[in-house]
Amino acid sequence: MAELALRDYEASAREQLSGPVWDFLEGGSGTESMLTAGRDALDRLRLRPRCLVDVSACEPATTLLGARLAAPLGIAPVAYHQLAHPEGEVATARAAGAVGALFTVSMFASRTIEDIAAAATGPLWLQLYWLKRRESMIGLIRRAEDAGYRALVLTVDAPLVAHRPRDARNGFAVPAGIRAVNVDSSVMSASYEAEAGESAIARHSKEQFDPSITWADLEWLRERTSLPLVLKGVLSGEDAGRAVECGIEGLVVSNHGGRQLDFALPAVDALQEIAEAAGGRCQIVLDGAVRHGADIAKGLCLGADAVLVGRPALWGLAHSGSDGVESVLRTLLGEFSEVMALMGAPRVSDFHRSGIVRS
Numbered sequence: 001m002a003e004l005a006l007r008d009y010e011a012s013a014r015e016q017l018s019g020p021v022w023d024f025l026e027g028g029s030g031t032e033s034m035l036t037a038g039r040d041a042l043d044r045l046r047l048r049p050r051c052l053v054d055v056s057a058c059e060p061a062t063t064l065l066g067a068r069l070a071a072p073l074g075i076a077p078v079a080y081h082q083l084a085h086p087e088g089e090v091a092t093a094r095a096a097g098a099v100g101a102l103f104t105v106s107m108f109a110s111r112t113i114e115d116i117a118a119a120a121t122g123p124l125w126l127q128l129y130w131l132k133r134r135e136s137m138i139g140l141i142r143r144a145e146d147a148g149y150r151a152l153v154l155t156v157d158a159p160l161v162a163h164r165p166r167d168a169r170n171g172f173a174v175p176a177g178i179r180a181v182n183v184d185s186s187v188m189s190a191s192y193e194a195e196a197g198e199s200a201i202a203r204h205s206k207e208q209f210d211p212s213i214t215w216a217d218l219e220w221l222r223e224r225t226s227l228p229l230v231l232k233g234v235l236s237g238e239d240a241g242r243a244v245e246c247g248i249e250g251l252v253v254s255n256h257g258g259r260q261l262d263f264a265l266p267a268v269d270a271l272q273e274i275a276e277a278a279g280g281r282c283q284i285v286l287d288g289a290v291r292h293g294a295d296i297a298k299g300l301c302l303g304a305d306a307v308l309v310g311r312p313a314l315w316g317l318a319h320s321g322s323d324g325v326e327s328v329l330r331t332l333l334g335e336f337s338e339v340m341a342l343m344g345a346p347r348v349s350d351f352h353r354s355g356i357v358r359s
């Protein structure tokens with residue numbers, strides 16, 4: 001089979017998925033201003049190589065929260081992988097394991113976290129939204145601990161799901177047969193249907209998310225798990241400093257792929273400030289519009305320990321299940337290996353601020 005680029009997977013997914021599912025996957029919030037802004041921000045960054053470095057043996061492997069990865073690369077939490085393929089997250093986990101990438105499983109996964117863990121050969125993190133019913137959240141955390149998940153990722157940029165015009169227009173409902181099987185069915189009640197111009201996704205958050213939580217509540221969570229805690233959706237140095245003071249082990253610098261606060265700054269533009277505020281006291285992960293191996297290098301130069309891809313994994317899944325996800329990840333990994341050689345940066349620790357210029 002001819003080598004496919006990520007945009008070929010995107011085009012294929014667009015053909016295969018129904019209009020409303022495609023819009024849910026691809027769409028953004030509000031004016032959708034951020035769908036291009038995130039990519040533009042990465043494109044404005046230019047790499048500055050060093051020469052005459054021995055790059056005969058580049059080593060993209062790294063460690064993230066104690067887990068060995070083949071490269072500083074992982075999959076961001078994305079709800080309902082079965083929208084893209086019947087095997088859903090189980091196929092994604094198999095692919096991530098084959099490549100040695102991290103897989104962050106969404107709280108709104110469509111396969112059980114135990115089935116996903118059984119298929120995984122690489123590290124898994126579990127993403128959580130803070131539910132009004134705290135006991136449901138704790139039940140899930142216990143299961144994640146038992147199933148061998150390595151960290152909990154609390155998403156903090158979504159006290160509510162933002163207005164997403166495509167989903168509202170389509171009256172997006174979660175198709176029958178695809179369910180958030182890890183969330184108590186009593187909690188999910190009937191919110192798989194759209195209602196009064198509100199998508200099912202917006203209803204999930206309105207009915208279940210607790211928008212009142214603050215920094216003070218993190219202590220409550222900390223006392224209930226031995227797993228490292230990661231906050232996802234941090235965009236300011238002040239919040240990064242606060243997180244470190246609270247003993248948080250990792251941050252995902254993210255604007256939720258342009259799906260939450262409209263006109264939020266691109267994650268990559270917040271990265272350096274956040275990495276400096278964290279000062280090496282917690283791990284830093286970047287997501288949003290990562291589409292090339294060079295984007296991994298850009299993230300590392302600005303202080304990230306790893307980067308995640310969201311939509312591209314689902315494009316691969318829609319194209320050809322586990323094989324498609326694996327191929328998307330291998331493409332990024334291959335590109336990153338080439339960038340390492342051409343940057344004169346044979347190890348992940350060789351990427352520094354001086355390796356990047358804003359044009």
Ligand SMILES: Cc1cc2nc3c(=O)[nH]c(=O)nc-3n(C[C@H](O)[C@H](O)[C@H](O)COP(=O)(O)O)c2cc1C
Pocket residue numbers: 024025026076077078079106107108127155232254255256257258259287288289290308309310311312
């Ligand atoms: C369809 C879809 C569903 C998502 N679901 C979740 C989720 O359940 N939890 C979460 O924290 N982030 C979720 N995100 C945000 C991603 O984790 C990530 O921040 C974003 O997709 C990264 O940008 P990218 O898609 O451009 O790579 C979702 C994103 C998409 C596109």
Ligand SMILES: CCCCC(=O)C(=O)O
Pocket residue numbers: 079108158161201204205256259
């Ligand atoms: C309630 C599920 C939210 C999924 C999500 O975070 C997204 O669609 O961006």
